[in-house]
Amino acid sequence: MMYRLFFLATLCIVQHAFSQDLISESNLKTHIAFLASDKMKGRETGSRQAEKAAVYIEKQFKQFGLQPKGEKGYRQSFTAKIKKVPVADSLRPADNVIGFLDNGAAKTIVVGAHYDHLGHGTIGGSRDTLNIGQIHNGADDNASGVAGLLELARVYTQNDRKEPFNLLFIAFGAEELGLLGSLHYTEHPVIPLEQVHWMLNMDMIGRYNPENGVAIIGYGTSPAFPEIFEGITSDIKFYTGKDGKGGSDQTSFYLKNIPVLFFHTGGHPDYHKSTDDADKIDYRSLKAILELEINVIDRSMHVEQMEFTWTN
Numbered sequence: 001m002m003y004r005l006f007f008l009a010t011l012c013i014v015q016h017a018f019s020q021d022l023i024s025e026s027n028l029k030t031h032i033a034f035l036a037s038d039k040m041k042g043r044e045t046g047s048r049q050a051e052k053a054a055v056y057i058e059k060q061f062k063q064f065g066l067q068p069k070g071e072k073g074y075r076q077s078f079t080a081k082i083k084k085v086p087v088a089d090s091l092r093p094a095d096n097v098i099g100f101l102d103n104g105a106a107k108t109i110v111v112g113a114h115y116d117h118l119g120h121g122t123i124g125g126s127r128d129t130l131n132i133g134q135i136h137n138g139a140d141d142n143a144s145g146v147a148g149l150l151e152l153a154r155v156y157t158q159n160d161r162k163e164p165f166n167l168l169f170i171a172f173g174a175e176e177l178g179l180l181g182s183l184h185y186t187e188h189p190v191i192p193l194e195q196v197h198w199m200l201n202m203d204m205i206g207r208y209n210p211e212n213g214v215a216i217i218g219y220g221t222s223p224a225f226p227e228i229f230e231g232i233t234s235d236i237k238f239y240t241g242k243d244g245k246g247g248s249d250q251t252s253f254y255l256k257n258i259p260v261l262f263f264h265t266g267g268h269p270d271y272h273k274s275t276d277d278a279d280k281i282d283y284r285s286l287k288a289i290l291e292l293e294i295n296v297i298d299r300s301m302h303v304e305q306m307e308f309t310w311t312n
Contacts, residue, residue, distance in 0.1 A: 022155045022294065023287045029278075031147035032206070035115065036139035036278045043138060044119025045080050045174045046092025053115050053146075057097045057171045060150050064157040066099030066169060069190045074098055078184040080174035084124025094173035096181045098190060101156055101167040108166040108191055109297060110199040110258075111152055112182065112249055113145030114175030118272060125176055128273035139278040141271065144206030146171060148290050155294065165197055165301050172249050175203075182249035186256050198222065198259040198306045200293060201250035208265045208285030213237030214292075215264045218244050220311040222259035228299045236288045243311045257308045261296065263289060 034040070034056060040049045058074045070076040080094040097115070100108075117138030118125050126132055137143075153169045168191065172181030186193065198221075208214060213236065219225050220242030229240070244254030250262040265285075270276040300306070 022159075023151050023290045025283045025287050027151055027154070028147045028283055028286055031150055032139055032143045032278045032281055035143035035146055036137040036276075038135055038137065040137070042119040042121075042136040043115060043117045044123060045082075045094050045116045045177055046089070047119060050094075050116055050173070054095050054097050054171070054173070057115060057146065057150070061097065061099035061153065061169065064099070064153050066153060066157060067102055069098040069100040069168065070096070076185065076188070076190070078173075078180070080177050080180045082123050082177060085122070087123065092174070094181060096173055096185055097171040099153065099169045100190075101153075101169070103163050103166050105164055105166045107195055107197040108168050109197045109300065110168045110170060110253065111149060111297075112170040112172055112199065113149040113202040114142050114172040114181060114249055115146045116173050116176050117141060118176055121274065123177070126272055128275070131274045134274040136272065136274050137277050139276050139281055140204045140206040140265075140268070141276060142175070142203050143278070144204060144281060144286060145202035148202045148205055148286065148293070151290055152293065163301060175249055179249055179252055182252035186252045193256050193258060196253070196258050198261070198300060199250055199253040200297065201248055201260065201262045202293075203248040203262065203264055204271075205263050205265050205289050206281040206286050207268045208236060208282045208289070209268075210237060212266055213239050214289055215239060215241055215262075215266060217241040217246050217262040217264060218250060218254065218260040220244070221254060221309055222306045223309060224300070224303045224306050225259070225261070228296060228303060232292070232295055232299070234288060234292045234295075236285055236292065238292065245312060259306045259308050263293060265289070
């Protein structure tokens with residue numbers, strides 16, 4: 001065990017230096033500028049703009065050479081229901097967008113982020129009561145997570161090495177309506193759930209607060225995580241939380257006995273408001289968070305079996 005920990009600690013130092021050159025701030029800005037623009041009108045589930053976001057993600061997955069893993073191309077379609085407020089069209093078409101990096105391995109790491117948001121705030125969830133009807137762009141929530149998803153997909157498809165695990169990248173739909181995309185996926189998985197090594201979720205990772213640091217929730221869902229994090233260093237501050245449950249899509253995987261980590265920079269005054277805009281994203285820290293995630297993912301590939309632990 002001591003040799004293994006020394007090996008992982010040494011590996012972490014090498015990978016930290018290596019990962020710093022992988023993530024592109026320019027790419028992050030491009031993705032968020034598109035997804036959180038006024039033209040996207042808040043990416044409300046069932047809207048033309050949510051469809052445009054899904055098409056954008058599909059094109060990126062195709063460009064990276066990811067294998068389509070939906071029922072029709074990259075799409076896994078389902079029906080989402082609006083429950084928070086009465087609307088005439090409470091049943092909405094929605095999609096998960098799924099791309100697979102097949103390394104011929106027995107196990108797969110799932111990386112996810114939701115791409116929907118609140119539209120104009122009329123479907124419930126808005127905290128901007130004086131501006132219902134205004135576009136809620138959702139730059140942090142969750143264009144930031146989708147940008148991270150796309151950058152990680154790019155890095156792992158272009159790193160010129162064959163990983164010992166497969167990677168499944170999922171952009172979830174209808175998270176804001178109650179984690180509906182991830183709940184649908186875990187009931188209709190495209191690879192058997194018992195073949196999932198663990199799941200990493202990104203939701204609101206664009207507004208880093210240096211006083212608090214980035215939260216990494218789900219640390220207690222596997223006894224392997226303390227070993228994986230042993231010796232990890234980062235350019236940003238981070239702290240861990242044990243619980244597997246939380247207000248985002250990792251919860252759906254946790255409830256299926258899968259270890260999870262949820263990266264989250266915390267609440268802020270623009271959360272679920274019309275002021276959550278791209279010019280408020282901290283791109284330098286977002287890049288550092290993704291570099292940290294690469295270290296965690298790579299170190300997890302040296303753990304043969306991720307045992308699951310209930311935390312609550």
